[in-house]
Amino acid sequence: MASLTAPPPQAGTKRPRSSAQEHQVSAPAPDFGADSDDDVEDVARGKGGGEGGMPSSMIVQFATLEGENKGPQIDIPLGSTVLQMEELMNQLLENKDKVPYTFYVNDAEVMETLEQTVSELAVSTEAVLRVSYQPLAVFRVRPVTRCTSTMPGHTEAVLHVNYSPDGTMLASGGGDMTVRFWDVQTSLPRFTCRGHRHHVLCTAWAPNGKRFASADRKGEIRLWDPSKGVQQGQPLSAHKQWVTSLAWEPLHRNSAGERLASSSKDALIKIWNTRTGRCEVTLSGHADSVEKIIWGGEGLLYSASRDRTIKVWNVEGEGRKLGILVRTLVGHGHRVNTLALSCEAALRTGPFGKEECALKALSKFTPEEAQAVALERYNLARGGEPERLVSGSDDFTLFLWNPADGKKPLARLTGHQQPVNHLAFSPDGRRFASASFDKKVKVWDGRTGTFLATLNGHVSAVYQVAWSADSRLLVSASKDSTVKLWEMVALKRAKATLPGHADEVYALDWSPDGSAVASGSKDRTIKIWAH
Template sequence: LLASGSDDSEIRLWELHRYRAKTGLAGRIRPDPIDGPAAGVTTVATQHDGSSVLALAFSPNGLLLASGDKTGTVTLRQAESLEPLASFQAHSVETRSLVFGPESRILYSGGGGGPSSIRIWDVAHNELLARLLQDETTWSLGLTPDGKTLVSGREDSTVHLWNVSEPSHPALIHSLYGYRMSLTTLAWSPCGRWLATGDVHGDILVWDVSNEQPMQRYEMKCEDGPVYAVAFSPDGNLLASTSGAAAQHSVRVWDPGSGTRQAAVSLDMVQLSVAFAHGGRTLLSSGRDGTVHFWAIGSLDLQPMPQQIHVEPGLFYSTCNRAGTLMVTHGGGKPVEVWGIVATTSEPPTLLHTLPGHRATWCAAIDADANLLAYAGPAHAIALWNLAAPGKADLLHTLKGHTNQITSVAFSPDGSQLVSCSFDRSVRLWDVETGRHLALLGNHPQFALGVVFSPDGSRVASIGKEGLLCIWNTHTGEQEHVLKAPLPYEGMNITGVTGISEAQRVALKVLGAMEK
């Protein structure tokens, strides 16, 4: 039997003995197409909630089929009838990979939505045995034939080897680090000269985009892990960042003109967002602990302030308007909430609005005048709200055009336009007053992950998973520049080099080395 699952929420079993393989061109094996009335589908099961099936695994004894879906649920089924036997919430967001132990009693699941993206289950008793600490989504799992070593692949191209000879007491054996160029965040300075980006390797690059040919000026290194967020202060004299991995995370403040660090604080929980308030005197950060932290910016460190906001832990984000007078919090299954930040640094924020609708909001933005709010949820649409009336929030438009998860939204400086990007790779421009789609600025080769307007509104910058920083002209819709950080071995000449294998030579060239 072959089991298949898809976005249509169906699990299908196929009888493979009906099919033969025949030789195609160049000696490749080309299977006969499986379609039509004699397709050989023996059994079909449908997810009760209509969620996409992302992972399937047969138990070695052939009695069980485990399925994982987009909601993070794992369902155990009788292998031949697909009758459900048990189900449990394995991960808070999605279950991406499943593998059984050799005795069919232990199930390993990999997914996302929390710091423990690998979990070990005793399926005989429906019991969670252990959690393996990982910040990034786990996309794939494999098990050695003896069942003693688990291999996991993370979203950041890292491979971990785990000793699972005692499933209830797993231990990390070794980590193998791949290389990817993915940019994670960006910010444009108020003066318009500097454009800052952060990446998965902990590097912050500051680009000078004031000339016809932009150039990289400074590189700041966050040693503790990937950069999650960057933000400029209102006067542009400071650049804040959040970064980290595992149990080590930091909020830092830099001088963008020199690339030197000004202040920092360490935390044990990832901080996914950072913003300035109180005219740049206060820094806000928020993350998976469900807390918005307020920090007083000192000469060497960041001092915690008393006015914190606490909600339930989860993927939690916050953002402010340019003046730092209004804040929106969202994500982690929580409603979108709008807070007023009072002028004095001693009083806590005031909850102004709790907006109906999405509880899985990935991104949000407030315009400069704090009159407009845009956020995007799981329905591939953007909700645009009017916050101008005291104590009242009105839905203005629902903007539709993207075909996958929207990852970032940003208002133009005058609030007349909105830019958005998505996992569908596109960067789109919208008219705020009418809700009309103005232009498709372009597409990234891979997922588009972030967008921002220039201070004069004439340009938009976007970043993608492939590591490109693109600058678009909002008047003509044309792409002005495509910037990319240098690869780790950029320009290294390996012509005639001996003592390295062919695989090493290929890897060096992929990472920027040249051979004449």
């Protein structure tokens, strides 16, 4: 049963309930078609009735997340759904084109009806209710519904699939010791890159798309030119044991895009200058294998280890300032398997937003232009707030952190019954999803850690999850050989089950423009799923 333990709530609120009732997620209330002015007026006038002794309507003041009031105070029914409040906001703001919105009360997202949220938070119905709103991406990603391509080639299990930052190429790595590059438009192989002497365990695109890094069980890192399919320079003899994770420096921090971090089972993290092949600094401090690293957008690197800790490192500056341990985050009772960062989608795609993916080739960006656009996109994703980090562990728990501002977690999240092995923030940072060996995917509020839903449907361990570019859809890959598609409006049942693989699905990625999902399997194939 999922529950949440958080710091003491503000006055006038209470903790989310941890009973079974807290986790019953019903389908959203039907939209009663507020498409005309009269219908919207009915919503605003307070038609409808409350339950359990609550009033039927309430005075509401809409405001931006920054606190700016929008429109007059309005008497609306507590039974109003999110869709009905969207209609009302579009009327109030006089939007020519309908814009989707998300609504919050005391930082808690309104998931179904206003009444449900008010009741759960025990908010007074006698005072004016302040409802914050946030516009969502106007473009909508269409649900993937069918397999459009099956791509054979690997002779052993496919362990990784990664779309390039601009979405024009797909890279894969696997147990056959090869890295392969695929043409996204034709689903045909472009290059097969050989050189690794053991399984390719981790891969990563540079955020400018000009380089691709892969690392293997022998501890070697190889750099590839994806436009030619050739190795760049000599392999980096990085670690004495296998490499567990790779992370490039974000493009908005350095336009050259040359620095790469690697972590290993040898408990070390190394920062490389990939142009010279030189290790700039070795970060030592963990007492056991480092399982995951993320290079953040503020000059910090985050590492998760089997020693049950997360460490925050300063990876900018020169001399002794480079590689300083900033703080250690403690709380997990077992090894920490995975991390996710709230701005990770913007960091991964660098200067390439949806429009850039569609309209600009990589060659049209100068390094300075790319860095400026990447910084703009990062700041937009951050939204004036510090980046948030979530960690998942073998102790079945998750912790939500503000890693740049203290050692105390924002929330401790429980509910999984087996180890948590993968996490992913939605591109808008409002939610994150956790995948576990307990066959479940759970969805949480990205700002508070509040539990939102358990997604049931897989019949075996869930290995990975991936979000659509508009944050409305989620896919999950499982040991049960299926990929499942979930719609965040429903937050309950799978919108579609995508069968086709003949064995466990290890790898999953959604293209930056939202047009396709790639999955890699133990059956040695890659499948492309589209609408």
